[in-house]
Structure formats: C-alpha cells, structure tokens
Amino acid sequence: MQEKWDALRRHWEGARLSELFARDPDRAKRHCVEVAGLRIDWSRQFLDSTTQQQLLALAGECGFGAQRQALFQGEVVNASEGRAALHMALRGPANRDWRVAGSSVSLAVEAELAHMEAFVAAVHAGQVKGATGAPIRDVVNIGIGGSHLGPEMLATALPAAKKAPRLHFLSNVDPAQSERILGSLDPAETLFIVVSKSFTSRETMINAGEARGWIARALGETAVVDHFAAVSTNEDKVRAFGICAERQFRFWDWVGGRYSLWSSAGLAAAVHLGMPRFHELLDGAAAMDRHFESAPDAENAPLMMGLLDLQSIMAFGWPAWAVVPYADSLRLLPDYFQQLVMESNGKGVTQTGGALIRQSGPLLLGGIGTDAQHAFFQLLHQGPLPVPVDFIAAARSGSQNESATRRHQVLLANCLAQAQALAEGRSEAAVRQAMEQAGLDAATIKSLAPQKRFPGNRPSNLLLMRELCPQSLGALIALYEHRVFVQACLLGINPFDQMGVELGKQLAREMEKRLGAEGREGSGDSAVAETITWLQQQWREQTS
Numbered sequence: 265m266q267e268k269w270d271a272l273r274r275h276w277e278g279a280r281l282s283e284l285f286a287r288d289p290d291r292a293k294r295h296c297v298e299v300a301g302l303r304i305d306w307s308r309q310f311l312d313s314t315t316q317q318q319l320l321a322l323a324g325e326c327g328f329g330a331q332r333q334a335l336f337q338g339e340v341v342n343a344s345e346g347r348a349a350l351h352m353a354l355r356g357p358a359n360r361d362w363r364v365a366g367s368s369v370s371l372a373v374e375a376e377l378a379h380m381e382a383f384v385a386a387v388h389a390g391q392v393k394g395a396t397g398a399p400i401r402d403v404v405n406i407g408i409g410g411s412h413l414g415p416e417m418l419a420t421a422l423p424a425a426k427k428a429p430r431l432h433f434l435s436n437v438d439p440a441q442s443e444r445i446l447g448s449l450d451p452a453e454t455l456f457i458v459v460s461k462s463f464t465s466r467e468t469m470i471n472a473g474e475a476r477g478w479i480a481r482a483l484g485e486t487a488v489v490d491h492f493a494a495v496s497t498n499e500d501k502v503r504a505f506g507i508c509a510e511r512q513f514r515f516w517d518w519v520g521g522r523y524s525l526w527s528s529a530g531l532a533a534a535v536h537l538g539m540p541r542f543h544e545l546l547d548g549a550a551a552m553d554r555h556f557e558s559a560p561d562a563e564n565a566p567l568m569m570g571l572l573d574l575q576s577i578m579a580f581g582w583p584a585w586a587v588v589p590y591a592d593s594l595r596l597l598p599d600y601f602q603q604l605v606m607e608s609n610g611k612g613v614t615q616t617g618g619a620l621i622r623q624s625g626p627l628l629l630g631g632i633g634t635d636a637q638h639a640f641f642q643l644l645h646q647g648p649l650p651v652p653v654d655f656i657a658a659a660r661s662g663s664q665n666e667s668a669t670r671r672h673q674v675l676l677a678n679c680l681a682q683a684q685a686l687a688e689g690r691s692e693a694a695v696r697q698a699m700e701q702a703g704l705d706a707a708t709i710k711s712l713a714p715q716k717r718f719p720g721n722r723p724s725n726l727l728l729m730r731e732l733c734p735q736s737l738g739a740l741i742a743l744y745e746h747r748v749f750v751q752a753c754l755l756g757i758n759p760f761d762q763m764g765v766e767l768g769k770q771l772a773r774e775m776e777k778r779l780g781a782e783g784r785e786g787s788g789d790s791a792v793a794e795t796i797t798w799l800q801q802q803w804r805e806q807t808s
C-alpha cells in the first residue's frame with residue numbers, strides 16, 4: 265500500500281494550493297458541507313479528482329464500507345477486547361433499533377437517559393439534599409481520561425442551566441488538586457459523582473476514597489450514601505464502595521472510555537447543561553452519524569477528512585496535526601481531542617500484528633486562537649515540516665453587544681487570516697521587493713529576505729458553527745470520532761483499545777511500594793535506583 269501513498273506524493277510534487285483555487289472557481293463550494301449548523305470546509309487540502317478517486321480506492325481496498333457497516337451494526341470491531349463500539353446508539357436510541365451482537369440496546373439506553381433526566385431535574389429543583397437536609401450546591405466529578413475530559417470540556421464550552429449547581433473536576437492524584445477543590449467547599453452541600461468505566465483507575469479510586477473520608481469526617485459515616493453517585497460498568501464495585509442503586513448510573517462495555525461523554529458518564533455535563541440541552545448535543549452527534557453513514561463518498565466529511573489526514577501522514581510524511589478553536593470556551597477541546605485521536609490511533613502495529621512502516625495516527629497539538637498565534641504558530645508558518653491545521657470558530661458571538669460583536673469580528677479575522685497566510689505564504693521575491701521599496705540596503709535584504717519568507721502551501725480545514733450551541737458541538741465531536749475511525753480503517757489498526765497505557769500503570773504500582781519502603785529491590789536500571797535513593801533522602805531530611 266505504501267507505493268500508492270508514494271504515488272500520491274509524486275502526484276503533488278511541485279503543486280501549489282493557490283493554483284488549485286485559481287483553476288476551479290467552485291472549489292470552495294465543492295469541498296464543503298453543512299451538518300447540524302456546522303459548516304465543514306476541506307477545500308484547502310491537496311485534493312483533486314484524481315486524488316479523490318485514489319483515496320476512495322484505497323478506502324475500498326481496506327474494506328472501509330464493510331467496516332463502517334460492522335461499526336453501526338454493533339459487531340465486534342474492537343477485536344482485542346472482543347467488544348462492539350456502538351457509541352452512536354447513545355445519541356439516537358429512538359432513531360432505530362440499535363443492536364449489539366444481535367441484541368437490542370435501545371431500551372436500555374433510553375432507560376438510563378430517563379434515569380439521568382430524573383436526577384438532573386431533582387438536583388435543579390433542590391430536591392437532592394445532603395445528609396443534613398441542605399440542598400446540593402456543588403457537584404464534584406471524580407474521574408480521569410474519558411471519565412473526565414469530555415464532561416469538563418462540555419461544561420467549559422457551554423453555559424450552565426439557570427438552576428445548575430457549581431461544578432468541579434477532580435482528576436489528578438496530585439494532592440494539591442483535591443486540596444484546592446475541597447478547600448473551598450462545604451461538605452453538607454457537596455455531591456460527588458465518581459465516574460469510572462472500570463471503577464479501578466488508581467487515581468479515581470484514591471480521590472474517591474479521600475472524598476469519602478472528607479464527608480465521613482465532617483458528617484459521619486452514614487452521610488456517605490447521600491453525598492455520592494457513581495457512573496460505571498462495574499456495578500459490584502460501585503456497591504462495594506457504598507453507593508446506592510438509585511444513585512448508580514450504568515453504561516456498557518460497548519462504549520469506549522473516550523466515547524463515553526454521550527452516556528451517563530456525561531452526567532456532570534448534563535447537570536450543568538440541563539437535560540434538554542444535553543439531548544440537543546446528542547441530536548447534533550446523531551445528525552453527524554447519519555451523514556457519515558449515508559452521504560455520498562465525495563461529500564462525506566468524516567470520510568474525506570480522514571482520508572486527507574492520512575494522505576498528510578502517509579504520502580507527505582507530516583506527523584502532526586493542530587487543532588485551534590477560536591473560542592475561549594473551547595479551550596479544553598484540544599485536550600479532549602488529544603485523547604480521542606492519540607489514544608485511538610497512536611499504535612505501532614496493525615490488528616494482525618504487522619508493524620506500521622510509517623507513523624500511525626497523528627500527533628495532535630492545540631491551543632486557542634488568537635493566543636496560540638503568539639505561541640506555536642511560528643513553527644506552523646516557517647518550520648520545515650508542514651502541520652495541517654483545523655481552524656474552529658463560531659459565526660455569531662452569542663452577544664448582541666456592539667463592542668463584543670466587533671471583537672468577535674477581530675477574532676474571526678485572525679482565524680481567516682491565519683488560514684490564508686498558511687495557504688498562500690509570501691515568496692522571497694515579494695519580501696525582497698517590499699524591502700527594496702522600504703529603502704533597505706542590499707546586504708540587509710540578502711540576509712533578511714530568506715528569513716522573512718513564508719513557504720505557504722500549508723493545508724488547513726475550516727470548521728465553522730453558526731453559533732456555539734450543543735447541537736453543533738455534538739456534530740463537531742462526532743465528526744472527529746468518525747475521522748479517527750476512517751484513519752484506523754486505512755491503517756489497519758484497532759482504534760478502540762489502548763494497550764499502550766498499561767505498562768506505565770503496572771510499573772507505577774511497583775514504584776509506589778518501592779518509594780514507601782527503603783531498600784526494596786525492584787526492576788529498572790540504575791537511573792531508577794539512584795532516583796529513588798535521592799528522593800528518599802529528601803523525605804528523610806524534610807522530616808528530621
């Protein structure tokens with residue numbers, strides 16, 4: 265297959281994006297679709313009819329059509345764990361009879377949504393009370409990875425419902441985080457939602473134990489039941505923790521951790537948004553699912569973008585990808601997408617164990633515009649290796665205020681200008697001419713002109729929401745999920761497991777024991793042994 269990617273590289277040698285636009289006045293219209301209020305424009309990519317044909321042929325050779333069908337039919341697409349990956353069923357239970365291994369799951373999904381709905385309504389109505397009878401005013405989500413990044417991203421991106429309690433996120437085992445969060449809260453008015461698919465993640469279990477102790481010390485052991493809810497697939501462990509059935513929210517092993525914000529793992533976000541707006545989020549994602557399943561190939565945004573992502577990696581050898589939302593409230597989106605993209609496709613072998621010749625899925629970096637322009641954009645414009653960029657923004661500012669509208673235009677002007685600058689660049693000849701006109705001397709021009717040159721010809725995608733609302737955000741997230749799936753199909757890898765996180769976890773367990781007991785032998789080189797000795801010396805000196 266690599267020879268086909270190499271043929272694509274040769275096909276594009278010497279080509280300029282600007283020429284593609286000059287040749288075809290309809291280009292921007294042709295490679296742009298709108299789904300659920302989200303305008304998706306991939307016209308600034310190295311794409312022409314030949315490439316489109318070749319990319320789609322590659323998808324055909326990899327059995328993409330059958331793999332997409334298997335995904336939507338709830339077949340075992342996560343072979344290493346023997347599971348389906350049917351997160352789409354969570355966002356459209358009423359739309360069709362979703363089945364996992366032949367058994368319908370739609371009713372179970374609807375029942376859990378109804379369970380969430382009742383809980384959210386009760387919290388908003390002040391009916392969920394702590395052990396002293398005080399209504400809950402603060403909710404703390406305890407979870408990590410997929411059990412944290414999605415809910416916090418949503419709660420930051422979208423405004424709170426009128427009666428929503430304050431929301432906090434406890435993910436890190438660093439005691440500084442729990443001290444900062446718990447230090448400002450009143451136990452009598454605080455509810456913890458422990459979110460863990462496995463209910464075994466070390467950080468989450470340590471933090472949940474700390475929170476439990478904090479409640480028990482302040483209000484007594486019997487208060488625990490009133491101050492905890494849990495979301496997990498592991499019902500036995502939730503019970504053992506002391507959380508009652510009514511406060512136990514379920515999801516299923518066919519929902520991957522990084523796809524779980526659509527399930528009850530999104531409970532904290534639902535508490536923040538209110539259930540009607542959480543449903544709008546699901547609807548937006550469901551619209552993208554329908555688009556991915558049924559839009560013709562050339563207009564199918566996740567398909568085309570996933571193929572173009574791989575062209576960048578496999579044909580051009582560009583290993584990175586930048587996601588830059590021009591919206592302060594989307595500042596956690598790049599972190600969220602990092603888990604989705606890199607935990608899914610950061611693999612070195614195919615499903616059959618063959619080594620990948622080139623890099624697997626891309627390395628994703630990100631930050632918000634315009635701040636990122638003043639941080640890493642220098643490399644995007646002039647670094648030797650192009651980094652394709654996804655520019656994300658909302659057309660409307662969400663404020664009628666004249667000054668806010670004007671500043672929002674400045675924000676969008678920057679977004680569009682950066683995409684243009686990356687695509688068009690600035691030739692050395694144009695730089696020289698400008699310097700000559702400015703009256704600079706020949707020696708200065710000679711040394712500075714190459715440094716002021718912008719190579720341009722750097723692709724980007726433009727993702728514009730009419731406004732930042734749950735529906736468009738749902739569609740945007742689902743777009744990325746399906747793109748990642750397309751990338752994985754072509755690479756031949758399993759995007760639904762994450763074996764690469766296990767070794768570090770195992771060693772951390774062993775390391776915990778060694779750090780706590782002096783002289784204990786263990787695995788590792790002298791760098792480990794020397795560091796442990798040094799750390800223990802620091803602790804001895806601190807206590808003496």
Ligand SMILES: O=P(O)(O)OC[C@H]1O[C@H](O)[C@H](O)[C@@H](O)[C@@H]1O
Pocket residue numbers: 408409410411459460461462463464465468521522607762765
């Ligand atoms: O939800 P949990 O079972 O606690 O897992 C939390 C996270 O930890 C793991 O290490 C995985 O890498 C993530 O995919 C997962 O989202």
